[in-house]
Amino acid sequence: MSERVKIAVRGMKKSFGPKLVLDGIDLDVREGESLVVIGGSGTGKSVTVKCLMGLMEPDAGSVKIDGAETIGLGAGARFELMRKFGMLFQGAALFDSLPVWENVAFGLIQGRGMARRQAKAIALQKLGAVGLGPEVGELSPAELSGGMQKRVALARAIAAEPEIIIFDEPTTGLDPIMADVINELIVKITHELGVTAISITHDMASTRKIADHVAMIYKGRIIWSGAADTIDRSGNPYVEQFIHGRAEGPIQMEIRAL
Amino acid sequence: MLDFLARIGHIFILFLQAAGRLALFAIIAISHCVRPPFYPRLIGRQMIDMGYYSLPVVGLTAIFTGMVLALQAHTGFSVGAESAVATIVVLSVTRELGPVIAGLMVAGRIGAAIAAEIGTMRVTDQIDALSTLSTNPYKYLVVPRLIAGTITLPLLVFVADIIGVFGGFVVATYKLGYNPGGFLGQTWDTLKTDDVVSGLVKSAVFGFIVALMGCYYGYHSKGGAQGVGAATTYAVVSASIMILLFDYLLTALFFSS
Numbered sequence A: 001m002s003e004r005v006k007i008a009v010r011g012m013k014k015s016f017g018p019k020l021v022l023d024g025i026d027l028d029v030r031e032g033e034s035l036v037v038i039g040g041s042g043t044g045k046s047v048t049v050k051c052l053m054g055l056m057e058p059d060a061g062s063v064k065i066d067g068a069e070t071i072g073l074g075a076g077a078r079f080e081l082m083r084k085f086g087m088l089f090q091g092a093a094l095f096d097s098l099p100v101w102e103n104v105a106f107g108l109i110q111g112r113g114m115a116r117r118q119a120k121a122i123a124l125q126k127l128g129a130v131g132l133g134p135e136v137g138e139l140s141p142a143e144l145s146g147g148m149q150k151r152v153a154l155a156r157a158i159a160a161e162p163e164i165i166i167f168d169e170p171t172t173g174l175d176p177i178m179a180d181v182i183n184e185l186i187v188k189i190t191h192e193l194g195v196t197a198i199s200i201t202h203d204m205a206s207t208r209k210i211a212d213h214v215a216m217i218y219k220g221r222i223i224w225s226g227a228a229d230t231i232d233r234s235g236n237p238y239v240e241q242f243i244h245g246r247a248e249g250p251i252q253m254e255i256r257a258l
Numbered sequence B: 001m002l003d004f005l006a007r008i009g010h011i012f013i014l015f016l017q018a019a020g021r022l023a024l025f026a027i028i029a030i031s032h033c034v035r036p037p038f039y040p041r042l043i044g045r046q047m048i049d050m051g052y053y054s055l056p057v058v059g060l061t062a063i064f065t066g067m068v069l070a071l072q073a074h075t076g077f078s079v080g081a082e083s084a085v086a087t088i089v090v091l092s093v094t095r096e097l098g099p100v101i102a103g104l105m106v107a108g109r110i111g112a113a114i115a116a117e118i119g120t121m122r123v124t125d126q127i128d129a130l131s132t133l134s135t136n137p138y139k140y141l142v143v144p145r146l147i148a149g150t151i152t153l154p155l156l157v158f159v160a161d162i163i164g165v166f167g168g169f170v171v172a173t174y175k176l177g178y179n180p181g182g183f184l185g186q187t188w189d190t191l192k193t194d195d196v197v198s199g200l201v202k203s204a205v206f207g208f209i210v211a212l213m214g215c216y217y218g219y220h221s222k223g224g225a226q227g228v229g230a231a232t233t234y235a236v237v238s239a240s241i242m243i244l245l246f247d248y249l250l251t252a253l254f255f256s257s
């Protein structure tokens, strides 16, 4: 991990109609660091990463990547910038018209212009790394279980070896053992390959394993961030409540009695 | 009164906005048609989907259209019927009914399929996933469909023209008892390149419209399965209306002199 800031987000805001989702997100991610974003369901974690990548346009704020402002980039420059990113979508978002191996190889074949045969070999190797055998490569995504789709999506996100990888809930829907395999894979990718990673998760075991840094989002703002090993001594009642999973505390779920 | 005018003005502005968005979408898509990378494999696959698999439905509608035309012409023009029937069948089919009916059938079959497929890709983040994999969704999804639509519909209409005239021929000779040779001769004499070509140009425009509306509504769909359903409906309805509108405009353009 270097001290160079890879991604700097300042004052990022986003509303959908009258509904304010992001209310001024500030976030720094250093090169080669693994940042984990935690926060309740529906607090805007997925929207944050989509705005940060430019898949959604934030209403206000600044996103600098490698020191260069990315808000307001033209279509061509934005397209070039996308090459730096890989993303595992929360809902997997596999292309259902293509077999599994072609999904994984997609970035290599279409983006890099690699020969199909060579790309297929790499795709099968990446599938192996997420615990899927070569026979899975010939199936169509609709034939896979939810957890398998997630792992294929993970293989696809890492296949083209981007500089920044975003994992939106990489271990949700996986059994605990496979979840740990995926955690180790993410650790390996960040520590060995020097990739900058942002992961979104609700899973504290996963957070402890993969995070160098943790940021907690609540009501559209980052209310706490710090090194992963300080999370148990944060002194922040919101964080305490979240990591211990208590219903009582400052975070009130909007629930009415039955 | 003022309130009423304000309402009309508001609706008019909304309409202009929608038209502007559609035009912008079309311009962006067309600009990507002429810049690499190109995806010939995808164009080929779309052409097979749109053309080959539409043959049965377009062929059936064409043959019945030709048959009905012959029957109507026979009952409607009792004087000098033999030549009139052939003339009416061949002119109506090549100039008008071939392109319009094939266009409408393809709008239902292909426009809906395009909107549903691209719409599902949108609401399941697959379109965003394309962008993160260094692939431009316009080039990968929209352009192949626009090109395939523009090329395929004229081919389809050409076949439909032949089948339609054949339908008329069958009814005229077997049911109405006309002389086959006379009917064919009259058909041949009436047939002019201009008529066929104008019909094919129309159908190229219709093919573009069908693909464009499917892509546009699919691309901008939101809100899960319901949103995709709505996108599909809008795509078919708007493509059908625009086909009829452009049919009038193109006819006025071609045959104004």
Ligand SMILES: Nc1ncnc2c1ncn2[C@@H]1O[C@H](COP(=O)(O)OP(=O)(O)OP(=O)(O)O)[C@@H](O)[C@H]1O
Pocket (backbone or CB within 6 Å): A016, A021, A039, A040, A041, A042, A043, A044, A045, A046, A047, A048, A090
């Ligand atoms: N395309 C959209 N249109 C309208 N509202 C949206 C859209 N995307 C997200 N939202 C709203 O933004 C809020 C935050 O959504 P987001 O998906 O970022 O939540 P999240 O933190 O990722 O939750 P989870 O942990 O459940 O995935 C939600 O309340 C959601 O209703």
Ligand SMILES: [Mg+2]
Pocket (backbone or CB within 6 Å): A045, A046, A047, A090, A168
């Ligand atoms: Mg989410």
